[in-house]
Amino acid sequence: MSTPQSQASLSALADRWLPKLVLSPTLLISLVFVYGFIAWTGWLSLTESRLLPQMDFAGLVQYQALFENDRWWTAVANLGIFGGLFIGCTLAVGLFLAVLLDQKIRAEGTLRTIYLYPMALSFIVTGTAWKWMLNPDMGLQKVINDWGFPDFTFDWLVDPDKAIYTVVIAGVWQSSGFVMALFLAGLRGIDDSIIKAAQVDGASLPVIYWRIIIPSLRPVFFSVLLILSHIAIKSFDLVMALTGGGPGTASDVPAIFMYQFAFTRGQLGLGAASAMMMLMTIVAVLVPLMYMETRSAKRG
Amino acid sequence: MAKHLTPGRIVLYAALLLMAIYYLLPLYVMLSTSVKTLDDIRGGNLIALPQSITLDAWSKAWSSACTGVECGGMKGFFWNSVKMAVPSVLISTLIGAVNGYVVSMWRFRGSDVLFTLLLVGCFIPFQVVLLPMARLLGELGIANTTSGLILVHVIYGLAFTTLFFRNFFVTIPDELVKAARIDGAGFWTIFLRILLPISGPIFMVCVIWQFTQIWNDFLFGVVFAAGESQPITVALNNLVNTSTGVKEYNVDMAAAIIAALPTLFVYMVAGRYFVRGLTAGAVKG
Numbered sequence: 001m002s003t004p005q006s007q008a009s010l011s012a013l014a015d016r017w018l019p020k021l022v023l024s025p026t027l028l029i030s031l032v033f034v035y036g037f038i039a040w041t042g043w044l045s046l047t048e049s050r051l052l053p054q055m056d057f058a059g060l061v062q063y064q065a066l067f068e069n070d071r072w073w074t075a076v077a078n079l080g081i082f083g084g085l086f087i088g089c090t091l092a093v094g095l096f097l098a099v100l101l102d103q104k105i106r107a108e109g110t111l112r113t114i115y116l117y118p119m120a121l122s123f124i125v126t127g128t129a130w131k132w133m134l135n136p137d138m139g140l141q142k143v144i145n146d147w148g149f150p151d152f153t154f155d156w157l158v159d160p161d162k163a164i165y166t167v168v169i170a171g172v173w174q175s176s177g178f179v180m181a182l183f184l185a186g187l188r189g190i191d192d193s194i195i196k197a198a199q200v201d202g203a204s205l206p207v208i209y210w211r212i213i214i215p216s217l218r219p220v221f222f223s224v225l226l227i228l229s230h231i232a233i234k235s236f237d238l239v240m241a242l243t244g245g246g247p248g249t250a251s252d253v254p255a256i257f258m259y260q261f262a263f264t265r266g267q268l269g270l271g272a273a274s275a276m277m278m279l280m281t282i283v284a285v286l287v288p289l290m291y292m293e294t295r296s297a298k299r300g
Numbered sequence: 301m302a303k304h305l306t307p308g309r310i311v312l313y314a315a316l317l318l319m320a321i322y323y324l325l326p327l328y329v330m331l332s333t334s335v336k337t338l339d340d341i342r343g344g345n346l347i348a349l350p351q352s353i354t355l356d357a358w359s360k361a362w363s364s365a366c367t368g369v370e371c372g373g374m375k376g377f378f379w380n381s382v383k384m385a386v387p388s389v390l391i392s393t394l395i396g397a398v399n400g401y402v403v404s405m406w407r408f409r410g411s412d413v414l415f416t417l418l419l420v421g422c423f424i425p426f427q428v429v430l431l432p433m434a435r436l437l438g439e440l441g442i443a444n445t446t447s448g449l450i451l452v453h454v455i456y457g458l459a460f461t462t463l464f465f466r467n468f469f470v471t472i473p474d475e476l477v478k479a480a481r482i483d484g485a486g487f488w489t490i491f492l493r494i495l496l497p498i499s500g501p502i503f504m505v506c507v508i509w510q511f512t513q514i515w516n517d518f519l520f521g522v523v524f525a526a527g528e529s530q531p532i533t534v535a536l537n538n539l540v541n542t543s544t545g546v547k548e549y550n551v552d553m554a555a556a557i558i559a560a561l562p563t564l565f566v567y568m569v570a571g572r573y574f575v576r577g578l579t580a581g582a583v584k585g
Binding site: 026034035116124262 | 319325342411414421458459512541552559560571
């Protein structure tokens with residue numbers, strides 16, 4: 001048993017099995033808690049479950065109820081507004097900042113630290129801070145009033161038609177520094193000689209950026225879009241802290257809809273159906289983006 | 301490129317400065333509001349400096365503010381978050397390190413497929429697992445406990461931690477491991493003696509990423525923990541949205557800063573790892 005050969009073969013045997021053995025608990029966990037749970041939720045969405053889960057197949061009744069629910073469509077419309085504006089503005093601000101910071105700036109490190117710190121905060125903290133700042137009585141509105149514009153009003157937070165836009169404001173504030181960091185990393189990876197050559201040819205700096213540099217950041221654009229759309233579709237905390245989905249249900253988003261129906265209103269089936277819709281939305285958005293990302297990465 | 305102060309450069313710096321003010325404004329407002337008296341808040345305006353500085357709101361936020369029916373301040377919930385975050389971060393990081401080691405250095409037939417299957421866990425909206433998870437925690441008898449939250453955070457953190465370590469280990473030359481194997485080093489020896497000593501940076505990245513995620517989490521906290529065991533983000537939200545009595549904005553802001561301090565501190569002392577984690581988590585290798 002203790003001859004060197006048998007020990008060697010024993011350890012070789014161990015080395016063949018150990019990796020699989022070590023990985024298997026995680027795989028099992030993933031199988032149960034990701035795939036299994038998705039299947040469970042999917043099945044639940046096909047039953048008539050209300051307060052308690054029941055497992056009898058009932059077809060698409062929950063989805064039918066979901067699509068007849070006005071509140072769901074408010075949430076979907078809000079996700080569209082929020083997602084579009086949030087992604088667009090965050091992308092624009094982040095890219096703008098990255099280009100500015102790329103101009104061999106003094107104190108770049110300090111500025112970067114300032115631009116990025118909101119990313120370390122919880123969306124709940126961000127929401128709390130902005131809720132106070134956007135307070136129509138004592139917030140920014142009053143600051144502007146005190147500065148000599150007494151008629152200025154800014155009450156989006158309590159205006160049912162505008163409340164969702166305040167979520168965009170706070171969301172862009174929180175996430176744009178992060179996008180800046182991603183673009184800056186991309187910009188730093190670009191070969192200086194391309195820029196110098198273009199300058200020799202007489203191209204101005206804005207033209208160089210617009211025509212040469214920004215197009216070469218394609219892969220970064222895809223990653224950024226991927227992350228931002230993911231944040232947007234899942235957005236829950238920020239809305240909860242800032243508007244609570246209100247006034248009324250005016251700034252509801254699907255994640256809040258799901259939470260409320262599944263956990264406070266005891267409509268498990270409807271909650272499960274809305275969760276499945278969120279999953280499908282993420283798949284529908286992310287899969288094409290990932291496909292394009294890998295394609296552009298291969299070409300680049 | 302010219303570095304003199306041309307008009308263009310002045311505009312550039314002005315724009316950068318303006319943006320810096322935009323990002324700092326909410327932090328300043330939170331801080332200054334938290335040290336104002338309520339009269340000062342009502343009489344003055346949002347961005348005015350405090351007339352006098354008082355820490356009353358801070359002590360109230362820490363130890364006696366009401367979050368719903370309870371009035372014990374943020375103190376208990378802060379420690380809940382600590383008790384939840386520390387074990388979750390450590391466990392998920394250690395398992396992730398070993399997993400990453402396997403899928404990068406000990407690839408076997410099908411391991412790439414398994415890794416991809418695992419990665420799906422990074423992308424799912426957690427709403428699709430909330431209902432079964434709530435039921436499972438209930439049946440295990442750990443619903444509404446910190447242990448339950450730790451379990452949830454470990455499970456759904458594994459995909460990310462595995463990804464981090466895998467992306468780090470694939471950059472290490474194969475020769476290193478091959479040479480060690482020829483010398484007779486086994487699976488664990490290679491991991492402990494060769495890879496762990498050079499893995500300091502990726503451990504930092506992973507720990508910081510996980511800590512920020514778990515400390516800042518609200519969804520799992522609000523669904524799986526109620527009452528006494530809720531984490532600080534949930535308590536903060538309850539405090540701010542409790543609508544009984546006079547609204548004490550200074551207490552709200554002090555509580556918000558308390559909730560933000562641990563992650564802000566980590567960001568200040570280890571910012572470069574934080575940024576690396578964000579980009580590593582984002583740009584998949």
